[in-house]
Amino acid sequence: MSHYLRPLRLVVLCCAAAAIAGPALAQQPQNPAPAAKPPAQKPAAQKPAAQKPAAKPAAQPLKDPIVATVNGQPVRLSELEIAQQSLPPQYRSMPLQAVFPALLDRIVDSKLVVQEGKKNKVTDDPTYKKRLAFVEEQVLQDFWIQREIARKVTAEKLRQRYEERLKSIPAEEEVHARHILVATEDEAKALIAEIKKGTAFDKLAKEKSTDKASGAEGGDLGWFKKSDMVKEFADAAFDLKKGDMTETPVKTQFGYHVIQIEDRRKAPPPAYEELAEQLREEMAREAVTAELDLLRSRAKIEKFNIDGSKPEPAPAKPATPAAPPPAKPPAATK
Template sequence: MVNRVFRAALLSMAACGLALAAHAQTPAPTPAPAATPAPAAQAAPAPADADPVVARVNGEAVHRSDVQRMVAQLPPQVQQMPLEMIYPAVIEQLVNSKLVAEAGYKANLAGTPEVKDEIKRAEERAVQRAYIQKEVQSRITPAKLDEAYQAFLKQNPAQEEVKAAHILVEKEDEAKAIIAQLKKGGDFAKLAKEKSKDPVAAEQGGDLGYFTKDTMVEPFADAAFAMKKGEVSKEPVKTQFGWHIIKVEDKRTQPQPSLDEVKPQLEQQLSKDIVTNVVDDLRKVAKVETFQLDGSPMPKEEAAPAPKAEEPKKN
């Protein structure tokens, strides 16, 4: 199965590479700036030994970074495979691509209008990404991050958590009999292992760990959060799963995440907002004209009719 997926992915990549000439005849629309900044466009070159040559095609070097870029374009399930397994097929495809490109240069296609147009559009996309990245990096300041973090804490207040155990049975009479045993000194964990219909919790003596109120079904959550630490339910609690006997072992306030824990999430949201603001600011000072697909003027929007004044009511 994996080999079939990988072969299909490589064939698709090869087809895309060989279809570039046809694609260039129909210029692609320039995409909107990416919401999340791309890696630096002008990163410092890595040391030579950090990016070794893995092949040469008529003297032109193919580097390990070329392999990594191609692998990054493959489907996720293929990317998860060990590189050693897919490397032979990837290097073969890179060699084929180099040979096709070399043939195109020898045919003097690099100077054709179609290729020049495609190169210009690729350059434009790279400049877009670099500009967005520059703006994002300059605007996400420590003060902005702290402001976003404080807003996050307000929107996600600390919640109360309960640590509880339960015994689940099918019938109310069974549950009441277990409660009676517990009142006589029965061991809750032992009874949970012997009688509970919840196999996962039963293995842990009925323990459910800590949970917030919204993570449990309503009747169970209402009962557990109304109980005190150390208390066992005096009456069985019915849910769609059966009848529960609940023991509350602890209560606490859920700790809120630190800035470092939510920093990637906050940076992503700030980046999206910054991109929107950058584009909005650029449009405010730009002269933008749009036309219909055939190049004709856009139809003018008709103004909404003014509301009619109400006639006075007759007595």
């Protein structure tokens, strides 16, 4: 489908409009039905009205309905479902209804161009036939790759790979720390002295720290590994024991820090959900590579030069000279 038709920006706008309009429309109250008038009194001798036939059950929606026609050619819902998979990832996971109007316009435009191309005998063009064959091979490759991945990268194997990976991940040490960041060394020294006199660390962090994000939390930085922080800060923090505070200000590119250690621990291993996607991609590459290696080993493959000529045979390596025979021992003298 040509990217010159209906730019993707239209899809984005329609998605945004659907996201905004949908809830608003859903919340609009329906107009109440007018109150029914009481029926007029009928004479007692009047015959009862005939019963109305039971309403027919509502027709079940078609599994693949026609959602448009273009010069009589039907467009089915399944075509939009396939087209949605060619959109960027953030749109593939959306409900089809959210992108339906814009996507339908793209399909309609595509049908119009295809119809015009057939009318003008584009399908007879040799270049078209070559490109069509190339695209067909690409689709076949994609299907084959996805089938191999689905066959070899199962949930059970993925979980097994995760358990194996955990064994190779070293348990890193983490610290839970607080800090107060100020601009000058004198300010940091004054804070250290005040904390030693009994003023609460978290109180001073809220009042004095120029790191407003952590300052609002009493200087709390949470748990972190040594590699998560700049070297000067990390070295000072990891030298402290639980409950200790730096005796002197710690200088970094951000200013001067006063650091206090709340706790220490071995970092917990990453959760399955954190590694699953990375492991899936890793196993998918391995599965496809292994299958390709097997196919190559079974195939007869000849490669030629860019002009189609046969390449010159590689020069033979010179034979390794044979080792000289061992020297004979001298004859014994009588």
